[in-house]
Amino acid sequence: MKTSEEPAFVKTSAASSNEGQKKQRFSQKTYLKLITFISTFGGLLYGYDTGVVNGALPYMSREDQLNLSPFTQGLVTSSLLFGAAFGAIFGGRLSDRKGRRKTIISVAFIFLIATIGCSIAPNMEIMVLSRFILGLAVGATSVTVPAFLAEMAPAEKRGRLVTQNELMIVTGQLLAYIFNAVLANSFGDMGNIWRYMLVIATLPAVLLWLGMLIVPESPRWLASKGNIKGALQVLEKIRERMQARKELEEIENTIVNEGKVKKATFRDLKLPHVRRIILIGIGIAMIQQLTGVNSIMYYGTEILKDAGFSTEAALIGNIANGVISVAATFVGIALLDKVGRRPMLFIGMVGTSTSLLLIGIISMTMEGSSVLPYIILSLTVLFLAFQQGAVSPVTWLMQSEIYPLHLRGLAMGISIFCLFMMNFLVGLLFPVLFDAFGLATTFFIFVGLGLISLFFIKRYVPETKGRSLEEIEQTFAKSQKKYAQQG
Structure with a gap:
């Protein structure tokens, strides 16, 4: 007699199989989260080392310490950024040759040594x-970590995973502001309190170095070096088996197609399609700095002091800037895989430019008012909500998305070099412009640059949402053929 019921052992076997698959998927997701968390300690160090100078500078500048003028303040701040520009170039090339993982491990050691050097520096x-050397590490991680995460992440989660590095950057800056405020308000009478502010960064440097020892290499980098078996092993630890094999097949096809093209060198800049991709990447990178964000992140204490706060109150006020940066980045991460990259970048630029315009107008019309410091603080918070919720996450994500695999390290190195050179100029010149022309005029300059950035986004920035790295690369390749036929 036939029955529709399955034997008990079949049901038990199916249930066990489903339970095993669920456990495996959970393990794969957990491992990917662990990889992301450890590698983004590079972003945390970037954030802390750039943010800590905000609070350390007033104490460092005293006559009994390093006795800094407005120009040498800018030099101390921007020397890290100058180093980061070159670190981006060399870090990108090194990660292509030696691997993403080995590069990050080496950079963690540089973070440690350079941080100690800054903390014990006897003179300017x-x-x-020391900050230049520290910048080499910052630049290298800025290129390597986003590329590493983009190559680890599945297409549908790439936006969220890659921008966690941006989240760690702003978290590092928030931690710097908190430690600055606590140390300054508790031990501000100590002339060398700035040394303690700086040395705290040695802890995440050690954690990054130790953590990367247990993290695997990028599967795409392994495959590009001929280690297909190793690439599959890594993919199967962070993907379902069928998805891992399908993704590996896409990677292999891309590598075969790229094998017909010689590996990227600076000579490739002569090729029209390579120039086009890199110029778009450079434009996106420079947009982030043309908002003037780092005038606030590096000199927020000086801006709030000029508005009317005391040094100690300004340091506490900076915590609000750090908190909104972290909160806005969470919002940005949630929106990236739902909203397109281009509209987010455009809206972010409108918001930042409007905020700076209001700061400039109000600082001119309400000079001397008792409420001015609080209005300026509120507007810097609004500015950072747009910057960290839209402009910065999109910038770092698209840097890791738009370049072909064989070109990624070189191209990201070039575009991030330009980002940090613009960052360097902002860091160096802002205190000089601020001292010579005041806050309003300086911020009006950034508003004008913001309008130029909006035109660039509207005209040139592509959309990359929801597409695999291989699909994006194929789109640029088709675009190349189209331009060649038209030529």
Whole structure:
């Protein structure tokens, strides 16, 4: 007699199989989260080392310490950024040759040594040199970590995973502001309190170095070096088996197609399609700095002091900037895989430019008012909500998305070099412009640059949402053929 009921052992076997698959998927997701968390300690160090100078500078500048002028303040601040520009170039090339993982491990050691050098610097010259070396590490991680995460992440989660590095950057800046405020308000009478502010960064440097020892290499980098078996092993640890094999097949096809093209060098800049991709990447990178964000992140204490706060109150006020940066980044991460990259970048630029315009107008019309410091603080918070919720996440994500695999390290190195050179100029010149022309005029300059950035976004920035890295690359390749036929 036939029955529709399955034997008990079949049901038990199916249930066990489903339970095993669920456990495996959970394990794969957990491992990917662990990889993301550990590698983004590079972003945390970037954030802390750039943010800590905001609070350390007033104490460092005292006559009994390093006795800094407005120009040497800018030099100390921007020397890290100058180093980061070159670190981006060399870090990108090194990660292509030696691997993403090995590069991050090496950079963690540089973070540690350079941080100690900054903390014990006896004069301005040693401080500038130490921060330049620290910048080499910052630049290398800025290129390597987003590329590493983009190559680890599945297409549908790439936006969220890659922008976690941006979240760690702003978290590092928030931690710097908190430690600055606590140390300054508790031990502000100590002339060398700035040394304690700086040395805290040694802890995440050690954690990054130790953590990367247990993290695997990028499967795409392994495959590009001929280690297909190793690439599959890594993919199967962070994907379902069928998805891993399908993704590996896409990677192999891309590598085969790229094998017909010689590996990227600076000579490739002569090729029209390579120039086009890199110029778009450079434009996106420079947009982030043309908002003037780092005038606030590096000199927020000086801006709030000029508005009317005391040094200690300004340091506490900076915590609000750090908190909104972290909160806005969470919002940005949630929106990236739902909203397109281009509209987010455009809206973010409108918001930042409007905020700076209001700061400039109000600082001119309400000079001397008792409420001015609080209005300026509120507007810097509004500015950072747009910057960290839209402009910065899209910038770092698209840097990791738009370049072909064989070109990624070189191209990201070039575009991030330009980002940090613009960052360097902002860091160096802002205190000089601020001292010579005041806050309003300086911010009006950034508003004008913001209008130029909006035109660039509307005209040139592509959409990359929901497409695999291989699909994006194929689109640029088709675009190349189209331009060639038209030529």
